[in-house]
Amino acid sequence: MKKHDLIPFLTVLLSLILGIVVIALLGKNPFQAYYNLLQGSGLAPKASYAGHKGMITDFTSFLNALTPMLLASLSVLIALKAGLFNIGVSGQMLAAAFVATVLVGYSELPAVVAKPLVVLIGAAVGALVGGLVGYLRHRFNINEVVSTIMCNYIVQFVASFFINVFFVDPVSRQSKNIGAASRLTLVDTVVGDYKMDIPLGILVAAAAVAATVFLLGKTTLGFEIKAVGSSSRAAEYAGIRVGRTRVLAMMLSGGAAGLAGVTYYLGYFCSMQPRVLASTGYDAIAVALLGNSSPIGIIFSSFLITVISKGSTYMSSTAGVQAEMASALTGIILLISACGAYVRERLDRWKENR
């Protein structure tokens, strides 16, 4: 295992080099562009800041964007450990956020009640949708890739219908903004000289990562999930209830997706756009892969991908590279990381033959 930990780094390196080539071909300075990405994410100082802004405010808003990506990748990872592909993270995110928005976001509950309630409802609704997918696999043998795709669109259009009919803001054409009490990000909080967005969700994400490390490494359920994921026949032979384990793993995965959903729609944003699914759920599949399918690995990979996407606006305004270049760069990283398994195999074979 350990000897291959280099591969994700090589992947990223190769992608960044490709990025340099493309940016240079467009006649811009690639190194400046990359530095801009860091600056935009609050990881390097900018030349000047607007009033009440600084590196620290950029960094907290970077964390704000990182939170849902980290949780979504965690969701993919948990399912992957049980041998399941959760393509439905985006749908589970929206479902969780929609229910939390309607039940809590539009209520008059005080912040101390509302915020924990949002988190709980998010996790519960996500777990419900995920659990349904797991149950369909267990009871009707419906491939989870298929059922999650179907669920994505069912959630998207059902949520869209309700938003348009009951909760639409006529100006923005999105759902009405939720109340500040239930929002998981403290927006424009004055801290000393700065006005910053403080993402409380990052604490949830950190706890979720820690819980996943513990679950997979230190619990019997984690052991069962790994056994089912590696060989369901051997797991069954050993007396593990394969169907139950799959349903539980999908519930956990859906729960993490639900958390991603509330930190995205009730944290980073405060409304939902009808008929649109966040791309986070799809990106997360590749981010989990890039993170070498380990909870610690995905911290790094989601960090990287968020730096690129979050820093792109600043890069665009400063270096003059189209902001969309950033997502193209992300795409290339993910593409190369998909080849990682092959490189790994070749490396093994090369070592054997030596």
Place this chain on the structure above:
Amino acid sequence: MSDYIIEMNHITKRFPGIVANDDVSIQVKKGEIYALLGENGAGKSTLMSMLFGMYEPDEGEIIIRGEKVKIESPNHATRLNIGMVHQHFKLVSNYTIAENIVMGMEPVKKGFGLFKTLDQKRANEEIRALSEKFGLEVDPTKVIENINVSMQQRVEILKMLYREAEILIFDEPTAVLTPQEIAFLLEIIESLRRDGKTIILITHKLEEIKKIADRCAILCRGKLIDVLDVKETDTKTMANLMVGREVNFSVDKPASEYGREVLKVEHLTVQNEDKFEVVKDVSFSVRGGEIFAVAGVSGNGQVELADAVAGLLKPSSGTITLNGKDITHASIRSRNLEGISYIPEDRQNVGLVMDLSLSDNLALKNYFKPPFSKGPVIAGDAFTGYSDGLIEKYDIRSGQGSETIVRSMSGGNQQKAIIAREIELDSSLLIFVQPTRGLDIGAIENIHRQIVEQRNKGKAVLLISLELDEVMNLADTIGVIYNGRIEKIADAKTLTPGEVGEFMMGVGGRHEKA
């Protein structure tokens, strides 16, 4: 011009870690049935794979019809009129027999006078004619998934004949067949020979060789031991040459002292996944201190019988009782806890989780019990301590000890790990299915010793084996299974191998009744 249609001279083939063929030379005459005899891993299949173009020899030459050739691919072999029936059939399950046979060499017509179109009608006619010519009795319009194994094998034979093969290689063709089907296959092979085909038969079954082969090459651990004229040799001599020494697997075994009844199976009927009844109304019991061996030809329901006792298959009727407790409907986990250990036939897909570490695999059946875990929380140290102990005790060799990923271990050590795990469960019943398949002789002896040791400790052992020698040497009681039914149960001492063989073929005890 030599008399030989095939000459393989001084062939050597190495794989990482082993020499699969070491300076092997064989010559085969046109029109003869030439057998390759040897144990698992003796190098028979490797040798034939080179003749069929799947590997290239490291050293040596291949001469076909007097011409030196370098066979680069199975396609090339086909062009040289060489055909092979593999042990695992290569058939498309949702295609008809005719489609499977003609694939790659389809008869075509012009559809609408424009497109190259498959001529289904002509394909069917051609295959029907071919089948009739060799007495193979197949209906070209039947779909593969609806026909039985024996018929599928005949489709494979037709594939070779359709490609005008003159040299036909059969890799262990009888392993999956019932006795009647074997008889039919041997007739087909005879008729192919009468038609002028040359046949090479890979097998480790002496009776078949005796029945139809002209000559027999014996391989042992990659080396050619001897080439014999079958008519002038008895099976005992062949067997001794095959294993490279006197066949003496007999194990020192004190007289049996049976304890109480541990396993009782009554009127058990089991269906497999395709809803076929594969175990039919089977009743027997196993006592403590007894090795009950189920003898039978592969595919007669013995694996399903073991799966049903262990809980992997649900019986459709009958009861299973363990230590006086009805476990017919109990879950796998509760059976394990009640005292069943199970060494399954498929050690790589069922017995082990190949991508987990050795220590995880050794604790696979007790990870949820103290000291391995406390409630839902696992104690990692207990895993390693336990696993280190077992590695030492059972001499399991692996690259990185407890941390080794099981996939990287050798087959013999994987089996050792399974046996270690199952014995350490200290169950009252141990089920062994084909425990020595594919292992070398040292490992086989070791496993046999352990099985007897468990019996001596008073455990009940249910042994299921396809190797008659293994059954004869280990069993206290023998039950012979044929076509899903236990045909005969008797004290091992009262049966000769010949009698057991007759029951295995479904013809046992006939002359008694007559």
Place this chain on the structure above:
Amino acid sequence: MNTIIIDGLSFALPLFIMAIGGIYCERSGVTNLAIEGLQGFGAFCGALFAVSIAPLFAGDSPVPFYLAMVFAFFGGMLFSLLHAMLCIRFKANQVISGVVINILAMSLTEFMTKQINASIFQAASNKFVLGVSARMTVPGISSVPVLGAVFTNLYPFEPVIALIALLAWYVLYKTPFGLHLRACGDNPHAVDAAGIEVGKVRLVAVMVSGALSGLGGICFAYSISANFSSNIYSGYGYLAIAALIFGNWKILPTLGACLLFGFARSGGYELVKILEMPSSYQDLVMVLPYVLTLLMLVFFGKKNRSPRALGVIYDKGAR
């Protein structure tokens, strides 16, 4: 009634051609979740070509449209080579490859659309404006009641798709190549043993899938959206996947599924209009195909069989 048939067909046919591509790909044993990305990239290539040559032709000339179809066809095919490379050559997981290709297609085309608009057309726009292609009506037969609607107000791509679909059906079920392709999805070892290269057959299957997806994409761009922008990624590809699963990986039943989805959509829209409900109710209609597919799998899952070797990486050595 006529509107339902006319609109239903113009939606169902591009969907159908994409689903046929998916059937080719999946029947050869390669899972294809990349249809969404492939149709988008194909549409991008077609649209880019169309806007580039548009000044050379009169405003109402149909030539740019037909050329756009050709370019979308080859653009989709080109991009599908990535999927083929990952799945066949690099033995990557096919589900991951599909997802990654969708992400890449979306980000690349968005980036390039903006970059090209900015640097070549000197416009800050994230779309290529295409307009809706001219429609045609077959004289005579179109006046037959009900059936006539099928031949009324046709987009020019509709007969083209019908023709290609017919050809695709013939090749898949009647030719030796079709026999090899379907065999690859069931038991690639058998195909290999018959002397046919599994990798090559699958490569062609993936390329067909890319080409037909691209074609479907440009048809949507020229009808529903009237431009190329990131709006093209609104799930047509995934809907095509639903259709082919609904159709049990067979071409004729898949046509049925596409028509069902198409008419349900146009019928639902029409109903919403007649009952004077707000347009948001259309969303409920959009759910229908996905709910139907899921219910079909729940109730008839046993009869619904994906190709046996689907998603399994073919390794010559493994038995």
